[in-house]
Amino acid sequence: MAEEGSVIGCHTVDHWNQQLQLAIDTKSLAVVDFTATWCGPCRMIAPIFADLAKKFPNVLFLKVDVDELKSVAQDWAIEAMPTFIFLKDGTIVDKIVGAQRDELPRKIALHSSK
Numbered sequence: 098m099a100e101e102g103s104v105i106g107c108h109t110v111d112h113w114n115q116q117l118q119l120a121i122d123t124k125s126l127a128v129v130d131f132t133a134t135w136c137g138p139c140r141m142i143a144p145i146f147a148d149l150a151k152k153f154p155n156v157l158f159l160k161v162d163v164d165e166l167k168s169v170a171q172d173w174a175i176e177a178m179p180t181f182i183f184l185k186d187g188t189i190v191d192k193i194v195g196a197q198r199d200e201l202p203r204k205i206a207l208h209s210s211k
Contacts, residue, residue, distance in 0.1 A: 102150050102151040102154045103147075103150055103151075103158070104130070104146060104147050104150045104158045104159070104160050105157070105158065105159050105160065106159075106160045106162075107159055107160065107161050107166065107169070108162075108165060108166070109166075110166060110168060110169060113159075113161065113166060113169050116157065116159055117184070117187060119157065120157045120184060120187070121186055121187050123157075124185075124186070125155065125156060125157045126155075126156045126157070126183060126184070126185055126205070126208050126209045127156070127157040127158075127159060127183070127184040127185075128149075128156055128157070128158050128159070128181060128182075128183055128184075128205055129159045129160070129161060129173075129181065129182045129184065130142075130143075130146050130158070130159070130160045130161070130179055130180075130181055131161050131163055131170055131173070131175045131178060131179060131180040131181070131182070132160060132161070132162055132163065132178055132179050133162060133163050133164055133178045134162065134164070136178040136179065138178070138179060138195065138196035139178050139179045139196070141196050142179055142196035142198060142201070145198050145201065146158065146160070146201070149201065149202055149205055152202070153205055153206075153209055155209060156205060156209050163175055163178060173189075176194075177194050177195070179194075179195065179196055180192065180193070180194050181193040181194075181201060181204075183204060183205075183208050185208065190208055191204055191207075191208060
């Protein structure tokens with residue numbers, strides 16, 4: 098597991114599955130940033146996402162490149178980048194499509210406090 102307050106990049110399906118299982122086992126909220134290297138809004142929101150990981154150390158922050166892990170993006174029906182999904186017990190509890198810098202911290206606070 099990465100140190101608290103950091104974004105964990107998932108580069109293999111196995112690593113993705115391990116992180117998902119970790120979130121389930123620890124009853125943590127997981128926030129997943131589905132991103133792409135060619136996506137301008139993704140690059141714009143990335144430092145904000147990293148800052149939020151520091152502000153919410155009890156939340157698991159994951160990053161998945163949709164081109165690198167196409168099967169994961171397909172499994173979660175990701176159609177636009179960036180898409181942020183909020184997972185509790187392996188189930189989507191919320192979703193943000195687009196680089197919504199104000200909405201992201203609000204939703205993280207909402208779901209991490211439950």
